[in-house]
Amino acid sequence: MAFFTHHICRGLSSSAVRHVVIKNVTIIGGGQMGAGIAQVAASTGHAVTLVDTNEDILKKAVKGIEGNLKRVVKKKFADKPEAGEEFLQKAMQNVSISTDAGSVVQGTDLVVEAIVENLKVKQDLFGGLDKLAPAHTIFASNTSSLSITDIASSTNRLDRFGGLHFFNPVPVMRLVEVIATSSTSQETFDSLLNFSKMLGKTSVSCKDTPGFIVNRLLLPYILDAVRMYERGDGSKEDIDIAMKLGCGYPMGPFELSDYVGLDTMKFIMDGWSAANPDNPMFAQSEVLNKLVAEGKFGKKTGEGFYKYK
Numbered sequence: 001m002a003f004f005t006h007h008i009c010r011g012l013s014s015s016a017v018r019h020v021v022i023k024n025v026t027i028i029g030g031g032q033m034g035a036g037i038a039q040v041a042a043s044t045g046h047a048v049t050l051v052d053t054n055e056d057i058l059k060k061a062v063k064g065i066e067g068n069l070k071r072v073v074k075k076k077f078a079d080k081p082e083a084g085e086e087f088l089q090k091a092m093q094n095v096s097i098s099t100d101a102g103s104v105v106q107g108t109d110l111v112v113e114a115i116v117e118n119l120k121v122k123q124d125l126f127g128g129l130d131k132l133a134p135a136h137t138i139f140a141s142n143t144s145s146l147s148i149t150d151i152a153s154s155t156n157r158l159d160r161f162g163g164l165h166f167f168n169p170v171p172v173m174r175l176v177e178v179i180a181t182s183s184t185s186q187e188t189f190d191s192l193l194n195f196s197k198m199l200g201k202t203s204v205s206c207k208d209t210p211g212f213i214v215n216r217l218l219l220p221y222i223l224d225a226v227r228m229y230e231r232g233d234g235s236k237e238d239i240d241i242a243m244k245l246g247c248g249y250p251m252g253p254f255e256l257s258d259y260v261g262l263d264t265m266k267f268i269m270d271g272w273s274a275a276n277p278d279n280p281m282f283a284q285s286e287v288l289n290k291l292v293a294e295g296k297f298g299k300k301t302g303e304g305f306y307k308y309k
């Protein structure tokens, strides 16, 4: 069910802004990002359906969400354990799971996609859902590096399509980049901004340019760190220590890469490399390719640049 509200937007000289009030959310992809988005949406009162093709991943995601929320409750409701228990129960009741995206989108106001970083796979997913979702439903992608315009091109709802780029770990990181393409309607954009606000996040507005804001700056930084390591100019441990203690970053570039997932990093690199074949900046990285070929995707598989077992 979609509701429309009008409100006066500060700074816009009393112009009325319409947005869809988002209550029912379908999140597709139950990996680290999808599970994190589901956790935050459920704990802020949204009815969430988390979808993945793999049922075991969904079960793991629900277990992870419950574990995270228990930690939050223990801290936040230390003096009021009953209120904490009620919060936990309500949030968990807001989460349901499904392996069939097509059957759950009928009642949804917003679809947030957080599946594998591959243009064709994302286009196929949205192209199929476009035929099944109600007209008012807004589609958003959490892509790190792909063009929202390209992903949206598989649908007939270009005006109701935008980007919602969350950061990892979603429950902790406060930012959401809200991306409008040249076809995204003002109403859709305002709805996405309002949804981000309802999640308790701070949003920034981005154009649909490569890497939006954060990854446009983060990618060259991580790339340079990997090249520096490959040249033998510094050990990965020293580079990580240097950036943590020298710049105050919570993680060094290799720790962060393992945290993001080296499989995802390779998808990003391959995409940018294909789009910029003559730019040596995006030349293949032997170290990255080797780790990915060995199934060492970082923290999620127990080994990447570092071991986590």
Ligand SMILES: CCCCCCCCCCCCCC(=O)CC(=O)SCCNC(=O)CCNC(=O)[C@H](O)C(C)(C)COP(=O)(O)OP(=O)(O)OC[C@H]1O[C@@H](n2cnc3c(N)ncnc32)[C@H](O)[C@@H]1OP(=O)(O)O
Pocket: 068, 071, 075, 143, 144, 166, 167, 168, 169, 170, 171, 172, 173, 214, 215, 218, 219, 222, 223, 226, 227, 250, 251, 256, 260, 265, 266, 268, 269, 284, 285, 288
């Ligand atoms: C040549 C090849 C190169 C390839 C180039 C490709 C480059 C690609 C780059 C693009 C990357 C794409 C990714 C993307 O699109 C955007 C991103 O998300 S970038 C990643 C952004 N994230 C960060 O930068 C994280 C940095 N790290 C941190 O902030 C902290 O280290 C972290 C919060 C993860 C952990 O904090 P720490 O203090 O070390 O640990 P604690 O355990 O004490 O946690 C603190 C606090 O946070 C809670 N918490 C931690 N993890 C989670 C979680 N997963 N879920 C929920 N909550 C979590 C924890 O409970 C603590 O809470 P308290 O209340 O304080 O107790």
Ligand SMILES: NC(=O)C1=CN([C@@H]2O[C@H](COP(=O)(O)OP(=O)(O)OC[C@H]3O[C@@H](n4cnc5c(N)ncnc54)[C@H](O)[C@@H]3O)[C@@H](O)[C@H]2O)C=CC1
Pocket: 028, 029, 030, 031, 032, 033, 034, 051, 052, 053, 054, 057, 113, 114, 115, 116, 117, 118, 121, 125, 142, 143, 144, 145, 165, 166, 167, 168, 259, 260, 261, 264
């Ligand atoms: N890892 C990170 O730090 C960040 C990742 N992103 C983006 O979020 C997206 C997801 O990334 P992660 O959660 O890290 O990946 P992940 O690998 O942890 O999870 C992806 C999930 O999608 C599922 N999936 C794949 N194809 C599917 C389909 N057709 N239908 C339903 N489920 C499908 C997989 O089974 C897997 O569980 C990517 O686009 C990535 O670029 C964005 C911000 C940060």
